[in-house]
Amino acid sequence: MRVKILGSAAGGGFPQWNCACPNCRALRAGAFKGKARTQTQVAISADGKEWFLLGASPDLRAQIEATPELQPRPESPEVVRHSPIAGVVLTNADIDHTLGLLLLRELQPLRVYATESVRRILTEDNSMFKMLQRVPNQAIWDDFETGGVLALINPCREDTGLRCRSLSLGRHYPAYVSPQRQSELNSREASLGLIIESQSGKRLAYMPAVPQIDDVLLKQLDASDILLFDGTFWNDDELIRVQGSGQTAEQMGHVPVSSPEGSLSKLAQLRRPRKIYIHINNTNPMLNEAGPEYAKVRESGWEIAEDGWELDL
Numbered sequence: 477m478r479v480k481i482l483g484s485a486a487g488g489g490f491p492q493w494n495c496a497c498p499n500c501r502a503l504r505a506g507a508f509k510g511k512a513r514t515q516t517q518v519a520i521s522a523d524g525k526e527w528f529l530l531g532a533s534p535d536l537r538a539q540i541e542a543t544p545e546l547q548p549r550p551e552s553p554e555v556v557r558h559s560p561i562a563g564v565v566l567t568n569a570d571i572d573h574t575l576g577l578l579l580l581r582e583l584q585p586l587r588v589y590a591t592e593s594v595r596r597i598l599t600e601d602n603s604m605f606k607m608l609q610r611v612p613n614q615a616i617w618d619d620f621e622t623g624g625v626l627a628l629i630n631p632c633r634e635d636t637g638l639r640c641r642s643l644s645l646g647r648h649y650p651a652y653v654s655p656q657r658q659s660e661l662n663s664r665e666a667s668l669g670l671i672i673e674s675q676s677g678k679r680l681a682y683m684p685a686v687p688q689i690d691d692v693l694l695k696q697l698d699a700s701d702i703l704l705f706d707g708t709f710w711n712d713d714e715l716i717r718v719q720g721s722g723q724t725a726e727q728m729g730h731v732p733v734s735s736p737e738g739s740l741s742k743l744a745q746l747r748r749p750r751k752i753y754i755h756i757n758n759t760n761p762m763l764n765e766a767g768p769e770y771a772k773v774r775e776s777g778w779e780i781a782e783d784g785w786e787l788d789l
């Protein structure tokens with residue numbers, strides 16, 4: 477299985493359009509030892525020809541243009557419309573995670589895997605998503621159950637050999653979902669982590685939003701070969717420190733990297749997976765490669781994802 481990291485920042489990207497935090501300011505001034513990043517986006521493929529997106533980021537157009545594997549490769553010169561993107565697996569209904577679907581609306585056949593709750597939010601409550609349903613078999617929505625095994629099938633109904641399992645992680649739906657609708661939904665379907673298994677049995681764990689780390693999750697993570705884990709915030713009160721108000725990491729559904737209950741400490745016992753932080757907020761001090769937080773993460777055996785990385789497993 478090939479894994480491309482097209483984007484590695486949390487919502488807003490790095491730098492973020494309305495942010496003048498020390499990181500964003502230094503990056504814009506050309507005085508930052510570290511990389512700019514687009515909003516988190518991962519693509520996977522069994523054969524390097526057909527790709528599935530994990531979520532669909534608002535930066536998807538630029539991310540496709542930066543990634544030759546995802547650009548059109550029609551079989552004959554007469555065909556002008558083509559995409560190697562076979563489908564999308566959604567893990568929640570957040571704008572940062574679903575807006576890119578609207579960028580894929582050019583009548584291109586696409587399979588969209590989502591829980592029933594997430595599909596209903598997008599297709600029943602948000603009329604713009606009808607642009608994906610203008611002709612029969614444009615976007616084929618497939619509901620999946622959390623915990624079950626999902627076979628990733630391309631729009632021509634061919635099995636790619638990739639298998640996907642989802643874990644229920646967060647129970648909060650985005651703020652734009654009405655209270656009435658929220659009362660009808662299954663809270664276990666609000667935010668998921670994914671375990672993708674290749675035909676050879678190698679496992680990728682994709683966990684960009686993890687509210688807490690328990691023993692069940694630890695067991696799943698230790699059975700993976702590559703772990704892409706929630707690196708959103710360094711501290712629980714990071715946003716409040718930087719902007720003077722706001723929510724804690726915990727309130728936003730992210731376990732911080734640092735602190736005794738943080739991922740650096742809790743996941744230190746994992747032996748098997750290659751450990752990589754992804755979904756890093758622009759305020760996170762570990763983005764600064766000259767700083768002590770970056771050094772600590774690297775000395776602990778973790779990597780920090782960058783846009784354009786490719787992983788093979």
Ligand SMILES: [Zn+2]
Pocket residue numbers: 491492495496497498499500501758759
């Ligand atoms: Zn910032």
